Amino acid sequence: MSTKNIFIKLLLILSLFFAACSDSPEIDNETMLDGDQIFDPSLYNPEQYLVSLSIDNPSSTQKNKSVIIAVHGYSGSTFEWDEFRAFSAINADILISQVLLGGHGRTYEEFKKSTWKDWQKPIMAEYNALREKGYTNISFAGSSTACPLVLNLIKEGSIGDNGMKNIFLIDPIVIPSDKTLTLVGLVGPMLGYFEATNTTIESNYYYRFRPQETLNELLDLIDKVRKDLQKGYKLPTGTQLKVYKSIKDDVADAVSAVLIYKGLKNSDNLPINIEMLHSELHVVTRLNGRDDVTQKDRNIQQQVFEDMLMRLMQ
Amino acid sequence: MTSMICLQAQTTDKNEDWLGEFKVGIRTQKTQKLYWENDLTVNFTSPKIMNNRVHLGFSYVTTRLGSAMGTNAIKQDNFLLNMGYFFRPQKKLQPFARINTGFFYADYEAAIFDELPNTAVLFSVDAGLAYKFDAPFTVHLSVGYNLNTGTGADGPGTLYPVYYQMSIFYTLFKNK
Numbered sequence: 030m031s032t033k034n035i036f037i038k039l040l041l042i043l044s045l046f047f048a049a050c051s052d053s054p055e056i057d058n059e060t061m062l063d064g065d066q067i068f069d070p071s072l073y074n075p076e077q078y079l080v081s082l083s084i085d086n087p088s089s090t091q092k093n094k095s096v097i098i099a100v101h102g103y104s105g106s107t108f109e110w111d112e113f114r115a116f117s118a119i120n121a122d123i124l125i126s127q128v129l130l131g132g133h134g135r136t137y138e139e140f141k142k143s144t145w146k147d148w149q150k151p152i153m154a155e156y157n158a159l160r161e162k163g164y165t166n167i168s169f170a171g172s173s174t175a176c177p178l179v180l181n182l183i184k185e186g187s188i189g190d191n192g193m194k195n196i197f198l199i200d201p202i203v204i205p206s207d208k209t210l211t212l213v214g215l216v217g218p219m220l221g222y223f224e225a226t227n228t229t230i231e232s233n234y235y236y237r238f239r240p241q242e243t244l245n246e247l248l249d250l251i252d253k254v255r256k257d258l259q260k261g262y263k264l265p266t267g268t269q270l271k272v273y274k275s276i277k278d279d280v281a282d283a284v285s286a287v288l289i290y291k292g293l294k295n296s297d298n299l300p301i302n303i304e305m306l307h308s309e310l311h312v313v314t315r316l317n318g319r320d321d322v323t324q325k326d327r328n329i330q331q332q333v334f335e336d337m338l339m340r341l342m343q
Numbered sequence: 344m345t346s347m348i349c350l351q352a353q354t355t356d357k358n359e360d361w362l363g364e365f366k367v368g369i370r371t372q373k374t375q376k377l378y379w380e381n382d383l384t385v386n387f388t389s390p391k392i393m394n395n396r397v398h399l400g401f402s403y404v405t406t407r408l409g410s411a412m413g414t415n416a417i418k419q420d421n422f423l424l425n426m427g428y429f430f431r432p433q434k435k436l437q438p439f440a441r442i443n444t445g446f447f448y449a450d451y452e453a454a455i456f457d458e459l460p461n462t463a464v465l466f467s468v469d470a471g472l473a474y475k476f477d478a479p480f481t482v483h484l485s486v487g488y489n490l491n492t493g494t495g496a497d498g499p500g501t502l503y504p505v506y507y508q509m510s511i512f513y514t515l516f517k518n519k
Contacts, residue, residue: 206495208504211376252376259414276458277496283459284417284493284500287451291415303455309496 054222054238056137061232062106069106069134069234071127078107078127081158092163095123095194095341098155102173102202102312103148103247104225106134108234109172109315113334121338128155130175132243133236141240145250149178153187160192168195168341172312173281174247176201177254180293183264184257190296191267197337198272200312202281203255203288210248217241230318258292264301271302271340273314273333280311306333360518363388363395366481368512372404375505378416379409384510390518398427398439402510417501419449423465429473437473442466443487449499463498466490469508479514 058064071078080096101109107127114125131150132143152175159167171179176198182188183196205211223239264270270293274286283305290303306313308329316322316330370384384402388395402423410416427441445465451457471485486507493500 204493204500206493206500208492208494208502211503212505248376259410259416261415279495282493282495282500284449284451287417287453287456287459287500288415290453290455291417305455305458 054137054224056238060229061237062134062234063137063140063236063238065136067233069108069129071107071129072134078129079155079158080124080126080164081155081162084124084162087162087164091124093165095121095166095168096126096159096164097123097168097170097195097341098126098128098152098159100128100152100169100171100175100178101130101133102171102175103130103243104133104140104236104239105130105173106234108317109312110170112315112317112330113170113337116331116334117338120335121342123338123341126155126159128152130178137236137238137240140236141242143243143246145178145246148174148246149181152178153182156188156192167193168197169193170197170199170337171201172199172314173202174250177203177250180254180289181250181257183268183293184254184262188265188268190265192265193268195337195340196264196268196270197340198270198289199314199333200275200278200281201272201285201289203251203258203285204282205248205251206279206282210244213241213244213248217245228318228320234318255288258288261292261294263294263296263298266296268296269302269340270295271304271336273304273306273336275306275308275310275313277309278311304336361389361391362516363390363518364514365516366512366514368481368510370402370404370508370510371409372421372506372508374503375507377501377503378406378411378419380404380406380419380421381408384512386510386512393428395432396429398425398429398441400425400427402443404508417449417451419447419499419501421465422446423467435475437475438470439473439483439485440468440470441485442468447499447502449501459500460493460497461499463491463493463502465502467506469506471508479517481512481514483508483510483512 056063058066076082099110107129110127117123128151131147132140225237227235227237272286276283286303306329313329366386368384371381373379382403382405386398386400388398405420406416407418411418423443423445425441425443427439429437429439431437447463447465449461467487467489469485469487473483475481489504492504493502
């Protein structure tokens with residue numbers, strides 16, 4: 030066989046291989062957040078989700094009220110903190126900004142081209158807007174990927190001394206449970222995207238299809254945060270942080286809490302607060318839309334919410 | 344100098360014809376997207392076992408002499424027994440494939456994490472190249488895959504799948 034023939038056959042095989050690698054999933058626009066019909070509600074009515082937009086001229090009482098910036102995880106939406114908003118409305122007098130991460134809550138294509146720095150921008154935008162309006166008692170609550178995003182902001186010095194009072198991290202991801210994520214740079218380009226298992230309700234609020242580009246971004250983010258924690262750093266003065274971590278979690282490995290505990294200290298060099306939860310859910314603070322929620326899950330969720338509110342009201 | 348080292352290394356005892364070669368060395372290992380782990384390795388062959396084509400070995404690598412030195416990385420230890428098949432045993436460049444088993448331990452250092460799994464039975468495969476220098480040194484380079492990694496529900500979280508290792512051996516004993 031001539032060299033030319035071998036070359037042509039190789040080209041043909043490679044073409045078939047790459048043609049078999051689907052780059053665009055089949056999206057049901059009517060039922061999936063990935064499509065071009067369902068968007069996060071905060072994009073239509075941002076003033077209902079962001080305190081910085083809901084109150085034009087805050088009074089001095091409002092400026093001193095506890096405001097919490099609540100942020101969802103990778104592939105999620107503001108829905109993730111709806112239950113906390115509902116619980117707080119009954120049990121506490123606080124203000125809540127439910128921030129939508131950049132690139133999220135829109136179409137699959139917009140999600141695909143976003144970077145982790147894009148995801149992070151709306152957090153700082155709301156934080157800065159609140160500071161500019163004179164709010165003095167700002168806190169943060171993040172679930173899953175929102176946690177490394179805020180840990181990075183702390184490390185970079187974007188949140189200064191007395192900038193945030195409390196930081197709550199729910200199931201922070203620094204180490205993924207699915208270790209094959211570390212190979213996404215190798216297999217991702219061949220597969221194009223990965224498919225998650227969502228319930229019918231979840232399909233309205235969570236992306237079903239995860240572009241490999243965004244998984245690479247997620248991996249870059251957690252790799253950076255892990256290395257920063259390895260070197261060690263401190264919280265700003267006047268900021269308290271508490272981690273709530275499920276012992277068994279199929280998304281964020283529980284050892285993530287170990288790395289945060291070892292790598293991040295309070296400003297006075299004392300250890301941060303950690304609570305290991307006897308839960309097998311990733312982000313137990315969001316139960317709506319899940320199948321098979323138990324009373325134990327509800328009890329843990331309530332216990333976490335009560336603990337957060339108690340710390341916010343101190 | 345090289346010839347002196349060779350003479351020292353090739354201490355031959357014709358009565359011990361079961362022993363082919365005995366090497367000791369250092370091993371450095373990098374896990375994909377995680378830690379550096381380093382320490383010791385030993386390797387043994389025999390003409391009685393597939394004519395020196397099968398290598399038996401032991402390795403110990405730890406982050407204590409790698410990523411965890413002076414940092415907040417998790418202190419973890421890997422104790423490994425391995426058995427490998429080496430192709431072209433008479434040549435300088437030898438491709439090889441190995442299976443490895445052993446024990447993994449991670450120290451989380453705080454009682455609050457006592458409930459988390461921190462030990463595991465290791466089972467991995469690796470493949471690579473060995474090069475024998477004229478002097479009594481051999482280098483092994485390989486890529487490995489841990490088949491028993493952490494899953495979030497079971498197993499230590501810092502036990503990752505893909506690793507790369509380099510071992511540099513000094514031949515302590517060799518039968519002619």
